[in-house]
Amino acid sequence: MNSIIKIQNLSKRFNSKENITVDALKNINLDVEENDFICIVGPSGCGKSTLLRIIAGLEDATEGKINYKGKELLEPTSEIGMVFQNYSLLPWRTVIDNISLGLEFKREDKRTRLEVASKYLELINMQKFANAYPYELSGGMQQRVAIARALANDPQVLLMDEPFGALDAHTRIILQKELLRIWEQNKKTVLFVTHSVDEAVYLSDKIVIMSSNPGEIKEIVNIDMERPRDRGDIEYATITSRILKMLESN
Numbered sequence: 495m496n497s498i499i500k501i502q503n504l505s506k507r508f509n510s511k512e513n514i515t516v517d518a519l520k521n522i523n524l525d526v527e528e529n530d531f532i533c534i535v536g537p538s539g540c541g542k543s544t545l546l547r548i549i550a551g552l553e554d555a556t557e558g559k560i561n562y563k564g565k566e567l568l569e570p571t572s573e574i575g576m577v578f579q580n581y582s583l584l585p586w587r588t589v590i591d592n593i594s595l596g597l598e599f600k601r602e603d604k605r606t607r608l609e610v611a612s613k614y615l616e617l618i619n620m621q622k623f624a625n626a627y628p629y630e631l632s633g634g635m636q637q638r639v640a641i642a643r644a645l646a647n648d649p650q651v652l653l654m655d656e657p658f659g660a661l662d663a664h665t666r667i668i669l670q671k672e673l674l675r676i677w678e679q680n681k682k683t684v685l686f687v688t689h690s691v692d693e694a695v696y697l698s699d700k701i702v703i704m705s706s707n708p709g710e711i712k713e714i715v716n717i718d719m720e721r722p723r724d725r726g727d728i729e730y731a732t733i734t735s736r737i738l739k740m741l742e743s744n
């Protein structure tokens with residue numbers, strides 16, 4: 495398997511105005527293989543978001559480097575897309591115009607924008623809402639649109655920072671299934687931050703467990719169960735409880 499992202503000895507130190515330094519990340523090493531679905535779990539403040547933000551190019555590392563397809567990643571690239579927890583849709587744009595935002599940045603013509611955005615609208619089963627505004631949608635629908643918007647740029651890597659954290663349990667389960675369907679159809683590499691161990695076991699090929707102060711990788715666990723995974727399975731329960739124990743001993 496090819497490593498699409500290689501994180502080497504990455505550290506991030508924040509210096510606050512009060513002269514307090516925080517080692518948000520310390521000596522992170524991680525190989526992400528193409529088409530991997532990786533979940534990152536860990537206590538609040540262990541640097542999960544910081545790690546995604548550095549990979550997305552929204553933040554600089556203090557030390558270390560990230561290689562993307564064998565070359566050092568020095569600036570944001572449209573090949574790496576990000577989905578945030580709070581949907582981050584533009585309220586004055588309709589659903590279809592939100593989805594085609596990145597295509598506008600890429601200066602695609604109007605016909606291509608409409609074609610591509612319509613394809614992703616269909617993928618998230620929201621054709622009927624093409625001309626709706628974000629305020630007319632539920633949280634789950636807004637998050638679907640945010641995912642479609644990221645996918646419309648055709649990134650190879652999708653960084654997802656607690657994308658389902660604000661959703662009710664029922665909607666969350668539906669979107670987990672949809673995300674797996676999209677991931678299987680579109681062959682993306684996904685790095686997904688979550689506080690839910692259940693979500694991580696349901697979704698991922700690998701779970702990266704982090705600890706805090708400083709933010710370090712404590713363990714990487716491979717999840718070899720076949721998909722679709724059954725939450726009622728003994729193996730599922732055993733892995734979930736094993737990961738919870740690892741987190742408790744943080």
Ligand SMILES: Nc1ncnc2c1ncn2[C@@H]1O[C@H](COP(=O)(O)OP(=O)(O)OP(=O)(O)O)[C@@H](O)[C@H]1O
Nearest residue numbers: 508509510516518537538539540541542543544545
């Ligand atoms: N811009 C910043 N300036 C100073 N400190 C920061 C900044 N961003 C993050 N930090 C600190 O870095 C550490 C890691 O933060 P980060 O948001 O990455 O953690 P997290 O694991 O994503 O947390 P949560 O699970 O609560 O979202 C925290 O101690 C946080 O206070």
